Amino acid sequence: MHYQLYYWPFIQGRGEYVRLALEDAEANYTDVARGKGGTGAMMKLMEGHKGTPPFAPPFLTSGKLVIGQTANILLYLGARHGLAPKAEAGKLWVHQLQLTVADFVLEIHDTHHPLGPSLYYEDQKAPAKKRTEEFWKSRVPKYLGYFEDLVKDNGGAFVTGRRATYADLSLFQIVEGLRYAFPQRMAAFEKQVPRVVALHDRVAERPNIKAYLASKRRIPFNEDGIFRRYKALDL
Amino acid sequence: MHYQLYYWPFIQGRGEYVRLALEDAEANYTDVARGKGGTGAMMKLMEGHKGTPPFAPPFLTSGKLVIGQTANILLYLGARHGLAPKAEAGKLWVHQLQLTVADFVLEIHDTHHPLGPSLYYEDQKAPAKKRTEEFWKSRVPKYLGYFEDLVKDNGGAFVTGRRATYADLSLFQIVEGLRYAFPQRMAAFEKQVPRVVALHDRVAERPNIKAYLASKRRIPFNEDGIFRRYKALDL
Structure with a gap:
């Protein structure tokens, strides 16, 4: 599964809890708003989605699913990537x-x-x-x-x-x-x-967290x- | 299943979201702290539970499960009582x-x-x-x-x-x-x-909500x- 993470590109914010899980799990994901199109696709999905528009970033898409709310995203990922019990x-x-x-x-x-x-x-x-x-x-x-x-x-x-x-x-x-x-x-x-x-x-x-923290993918803290x-x- | 709801007995507060779900579902439950022992059992469970102590009320017990955080309790109840999709x-x-x-x-x-x-x-x-x-x-x-x-x-x-x-x-x-x-x-x-x-x-x-709102089980709003x-x- 390839995930798309949508979050503000210049802060860690609430998106960081999701990034840490994706990185630890070595999941295949794109941090969409940090790419060429910036926040354009994120805003479009929030405002234009006719079924399940998220209230605010972060949200994750996985196939047709659009999952918002940090803890809800982690609930979804945890079950799939060994970051929470299955029972x-x-x-x-x-x-x-x-x-x-x-x-x-x-x-x-x-x-x-x-x-x-x-x-x-x-x-x-x-x-x-x-x-x-x-x-x-x-x-x-x-x-x-x-x-x-x-x-x-x-x-x-x-x-x-x-x-x-x-x-x-x-x-x-x-x-x-x-x-x-x-x-x-x-x-x-x-x-x-x-x-x-x-x-x-x-x-x-x-190891995966260590590599992530040393990479440019980890945005520095800021005000x-x-x-x-x-x-x-x-x- | 008989549930025990633990919450402050004199306010609606966050417990009310759980009460509304239990009432709508006609679930079998005891609102523990509104009974004779008051908040005693609630405090004991929070402070003394060695496995999964909740951080704060409300929490619900169902058999051996102790489930805290309002939204988490609703996630659990929704699946069991037709108050959320199963998929x-x-x-x-x-x-x-x-x-x-x-x-x-x-x-x-x-x-x-x-x-x-x-x-x-x-x-x-x-x-x-x-x-x-x-x-x-x-x-x-x-x-x-x-x-x-x-x-x-x-x-x-x-x-x-x-x-x-x-x-x-x-x-x-x-x-x-x-x-x-x-x-x-x-x-x-x-x-x-x-x-x-x-x-x-x-x-x-x-009907179940209407009956609940007219009953003494519904605590009036207060400051x-x-x-x-x-x-x-x-x-």
Whole structure:
């Protein structure tokens, strides 16, 4: 199967969770909007599709299927590429964890956009500062503490046990992103979640992920994505 | 199968999307925390479960399965109770729509909590006002306009066509909630999405839903849930 991934070409954003799964699985895919036509085909498919138009990027096409929503794409890919159990119980469990990661990603985004996605960061600096304080005081410990406990209870390798799933790839990205966006805060926090950090390192060493991270296919972090480095928010 | 639903007993909140599906399906379930033991068993299961502890309510148990995350619970129930297609393509499409509803629900919550869930509304009134303006200016038209177009393109009955799915039950709840929280704004907005309003009415007339809404099992809206009526935000 050859997949087409549709996502914004200049950011990691939510598309990155899909890219990491496709890369780890050595799946055959085209990152469409990074090609010659840019975002043209993506916009056309979103606006013109008469059956199942996605609400927003990222979305993936696989034959006639058009699959939107990051966690839904991973649900689809996980079953096909050994990145999730095939049995229902395990499948639902990994998906549940991914949806929890998705909630966290939204809260990460809201640190710089507490007044909503339609205003610029520059227009919401003071509320962003306040939201970021709360985020590090209560939300980061709650989310990463939850995953830390899971890794601990499941034997210490990956979040659901001995085998990596797409949820582990996403947790890798969360650690990478928090390090990029909040270098000082994250450096101080990491000692509270040593198993999550070790899981991150384990994912980074997977051969396909390692090759991907070293390639030009990995877009660098920047201040248009989910994880943004704003000095005022890291102090 | 007898299900146990675990959710906060005094609010509709995210649990309501699950309750609506269980009620529409005439499923056999206990709303555990509304029983004698209150939230005790729920907290115990969240904190003490050694295999698959949920991050937060709502969660559902079905035999040995513990299923968390609203959309994930609906994915599980939809397949079993005729509230989603059984074939993969249709299943993924309904789930995708539900995840889009979930994103919208989070943005609805953020209108009164832009600085995060850990502070009171009273401590974030000014940012809440600003976020609410943006929400009605750009987000409500974008989300409800998307569903309006889907209903239109799919023939005018439900969001995916002639048969109701759990995504339709959730859209019903969105309309109910916006009417409760923002009576003036919503009254003015509804003419832009006549098909979504008609879909809401169609769901309200389903016999099991109608009976549920008239029963004591339906908790009234209040200012501890997702949809909160704050006069200052409706002006």
